[in-house]
Amino acid sequence: MGRLPGVAVIGTAVGLAGCVPQPGLQDLKRSYPDRTLYHFNSAALGGEVSYLCAPGNTPRATKARALKAHAAYEAEIQSYGDRFAETLVSALEAGTGASSAAQEVNRDTDAWAREAALRIEGQYVCLPVAAPGVGISK
Numbered sequence: 001m002g003r004l005p006g007v008a009v010i011g012t013a014v015g016l017a018g019c020v021p022q023p024g025l026q027d028l029k030r031s032y033p034d035r036t037l038y039h040f041n042s043a044a045l046g047g048e049v050s051y052l053c054a055p056g057n058t059p060r061a062t063k064a065r066a067l068k069a070h071a072a073y074e075a076e077i078q079s080y081g082d083r084f085a086e087t088l089v090s091a092l093e094a095g096t097g098a099s100s101a102a103q104e105v106n107r108d109t110d111a112w113a114r115e116a117a118l119r120i121e122g123q124y125v126c127l128p129v130a131a132p133g134v135g136i137s138k
Contacts, residue, residue: 028052028129038066038126044077047132054125069124076116084109 025037035052036059042049051069056062087108091101121127 036062038063040067040070042074042131044074045132049073049128050130051126052129065124066126069120069126072124073116073120073128076120080112080116
């Protein structure tokens with residue numbers, strides 16, 4: 001049940017995504033054959049968020065952990081929405097041009113997405129790997 005070094009995690013939050021490598025599902029399954037892919041509807045993002053989870057004692061236990069990972073990730077996304085809005089408004093109020101403000105927010109979003117995904121992986125051994133518009137292709 002180790003970490004997933006080198007696997008691209010999703011880079012999305014609140015509808016703003018950076019340039020994210022998109023490995024295919026088969027690539028991930030080949031690299032991590034013991035992991036199971038779970039898909040859950042996202043109230044925060046609309047659409048579906050997918051997680052690659054290490055096996056638990058039973059398939060039911062693994063799915064229960066995946067659901068907990070999803071709930072925690074949804075909370076991460078919701079909390080980032082407020083920070084995202086504050087960062088954008090602050091940059092614009094400081095006189096930063098719209099393009100520069102967007103670049104600043106994109107950098108913050110990419111960093112947040114990596115950190116959030118790794119927190120979820122570390123706590124639940126489930127890595128968020130896809131969300132609407134980014135991540136693995138099915």
